Amino acid sequence: MAFIPTVKRSIVACPLAGLLIGFCLHQFGEDELARSAWAWATLPVLAVLCVEIVIALRRGEFGLDIVAALSMSAALVFGEPLAAIVVALMYAGGQHLEDFAERRARSDMTALLDRAPRSVMRYENGQLCTVATELVLPGDALLIRSGDIIPVDGRVAHGTAVLDMSALTGEALPQRMGEGAVIASGALNRGDAFDLTALRLARDSVYAGIVRLVDAAQKSKAPMARLADRYALAFLVVTLVMAGGAWWLSGDASRAVAVLVVATPCPLLLAVPIALVAGMSRAAKAGILIKSGAALEKLALLRAIVFDKTGTLTSGSAEVVEITPAAGFSANELLRVAASLGQISNHIVSHQLVSEARQRGIELVIPTDVSEAAGEGVTGFVGGKRMIIGKFGFVLKQLRLEQVGGEEPSGLLQIAVAIGQRYAGRIVMSDRLRHGTPDLLHALRENGIVRLILATGDHRAVAETLAAGLDLDAIEADLTPAQKTGVVAAAQRYGPVMMVGDGVNDSPALAAADVGVAMGLSGSAASIETADVVLLVDRLDRLVTALQIAKRSRAIAIQSVVVGIGLSTLGMIAAAFGGLSPVEGALLQEAIDVAVILNALRALGDRHVLGRPLRPQTDDVG
Structure with missing residues (x-):
């Protein structure tokens, strides 16, 4: 539905200017000139839209933009230029409204990209030099000044680091780390300057990986968003049948135009991506990086979870x-x-x-x-x-x-x-069990999880001793990485499965699961790259938060689509029976679009999820 980006920002000026000029001419009694002004001002929008449709068809994509193009074309052909320019103005304006909504929804994710450090102070021959972050090598001695963002993963060499991790993890309180502590890139130095020994290249560090994941997440397209494309042809056929039927039965072509105008299917096109992106942004604010809209949708449908042990159900600080x-x-x-x-x-x-x-x-x-x-x-x-x-x-x-x-x-x-x-x-x-693990498992069951499994490579005696008293349905021990994948496959008979892990050995199981979740700050690079969801804060209770955000976002998307398409259908029926003129139909459809977008943005909210307050987060779940 998107216009060509460079044109989209300016194209709305054409129908707006044409509409105003036409109304001025109409006031002076120049009705024919007014109609010509409205018609000519519609053409640029229609032309850009047709180019977009051709490009999409060449990619093998059949979209609902065709209905919008038909409505403008029909209005011009059948002498309804005012309806045509109203559709053009509202359609072009809708692009700006959609852009604003998506920018608002992506704000927390985009913040991660915008704050990536570009340079750092490095010690060279007893002197401090400013170098590009990508030139830092493992073993380099760096000076991290107050207010600097940690550019690469490293170890505190001298001094004390007081780090603000809120942008990465959502944690409001700074963390204090002494000499020898290993810290991840992306944190903000809130304390005095300290020396850092680089452990990895910038491109291999935690923050660079997160930035890549965020960029991929912003480019993703969810299955629900593809619903519009999948059912576009059917919707087009229904629209044409209703429009043709109204014209044939009444003999009034304006009724067909009104049906086409009301049928412009923005609720399905706008509501789903905005609601899902809003949910992903809300999750990022809580320290949960969901890589794609598809992953968020699957989160909402989960029925089983497979946990690794070390560093996942346990603190990992053996x-x-x-x-x-x-x-x-x-x-x-x-x-x-x-x-x-x-x-x-x-x-x-x-x-x-x-x-x-x-x-x-x-x-x-x-x-x-x-x-x-x-x-x-x-x-x-x-x-x-x-x-x-x-x-x-x-x-x-x-x-x-x-x-x-x-x-x-x-x-x-x-x-x-x-x-x-x-x-x-x-x-x-x-190794010790994470504090609050029993409450976590209970909360997961409250959110629709019916099967909880512990899968570990450790001996069975180790696993059973650790998991004694936990509400688990099965304990699988002495597993190789391939066998963990088998546990995930077996659990899929209960429904979509989540795998939670942090090590290289968990990567195959993370890939096999419907949703793989990696412990981002403590997990291996392989598990982070493989997983669909990365917990940027070392707290397993964020799994509950992720499930609730996903369920709420999906529910809002479905609600917006059902209500929006329902109202559009009622409007089409009214237009077919002569209850709406083409201009009234255009105004009604755009009012529906605005309502749908505003409703989809509710997924950004964090006070309640699925009608219930979020469960309090314990202070030491991770």
């Missing part, structure tokens, strides 16, 4: 509770090897191993020839020796051993370590 070295090895040696290898992994357990080693003052070594088996373990060389960390089964397979004494799981997370070709011991860690 603490080292015990280190048991084998004979000939020390506890610090095990931790040094595990943390050194863990530096290259995005898995949350690796992050905790690195953090624990740093807290103990253990100096880490940069590993070489590293290979990571997603969800299983990591191999590489540290100090010239081959090292292996990971699940017991993975480590034993690498060592070609069948069993090591005492390796049976105890219900805690255990990391096996091998140095050289010898089993060196284990590191026992304890």
Whole structure:
């Protein structure tokens, strides 16, 4: 329905000027000149619209713009230039109204794009230089001044970072992070200046990924929005039958014109995209990035959810509770090897191993020839020796051993370590369930979820110990990434399925699910790219918020379409029986359009969702 962008902003001036000139001529008794002015001023709008229709048809798209073109053409052919110019003015003005509504709906998403940092202060040979963000390399020393946006993912090297994460996560309170803390790009420095060591290139950092996702989301077209295209031919046939029938039965061509004018199908064209984009913008404001209108629609229809464990249902901040070295090895040696290898992994357990080693003052070594088996373990060389960390089964397979004494799981997370070709011991860690998880599961069921499943690569004893007392329908453990995909497929017999995960090993399951949800700030790049929804704030209760926003947006879209098309149909019937003149029909249709757009923008509201208040967010769900 969109005009050619460069023309759309100015084309409305033609029918507006023509309408005013025509009315002035009419007041001076120059009726024929007035009619000519109205007709000629209609032609530019009609011409641009016809060009758009031809372009769409060449792409194989049959749209409802054809009805609008027919209504203007018929009004001109049958001597109703005033009706034609009213349709042209309202149609061109509707483009501006639609643009305004979409800009308003996209405002929170666009804000993420507009604030992307373009430059940064970098230390070079003892001097500070301003460089473009894309020139920053891993290991560069950067100065983050007060008021700067963090340009790349990095680690606080000196000073204390006081970060405003509200633009990314919706969190109003600043977060304080000390030396050694890893921070994601996109946050705003609200405190004093501090030094940052870059960990990634700008294009590989969290914020750059978010910007790419937002850009893709703004270009998406939802299935509901495609409804207009799918049923355009049927609607056109019905409109032509009604218009032709009215003309044939009454012998009055103006009735056919009135039917065509009222039939201009803006409610279906405008309501759906505006409501869905408004819902996506509302979600972004709450720290929930929904990549497409299609994903938002699917969110509203979900019936089952599959959760990963580590970093999802759990906080992911597993603490080292015990280190048991084998004979000939020390506890610090095990931790040094595990943390050194863990530096290259995005898995949350690796992050905790690195953090624990740093807290103990253990100096880490940069590993070489590293290979990571997603969800299983990591191999590489540290100090010239081959090292292996990971699940017991993975480590034993690498060592070609069948069993090591005492390796049976105890219900805690255990990391096996091998140095050289010898089993060196284990590191026992304890992960804790996210605070408020039972309430979260209850809220999900209240919002239409009938099946809740835990799917993890950890041992069954670990999973069952952690999930004891939770309202889950099934616990699937000892899973490979491929087997997680099978769990998602099996759950689809209950209806559309959501998969929630944060690691590389979750990516296949995220892709297989109807809606994949990644933990954005703590998750891997692979899971973020694969997922349909990214939680920019590390809080699982935002899943409930996302479901409620999706349900409300979809309901508003459907309501707008049904009411708008219903009113248009009644107007068409009235016009067919002579109850509306062509000019009255045009004015009625545009009044319906305005009402539909304003109703669709209600999806931006956040006070109530589906008629009920949003459940309060706990302070530590993530």
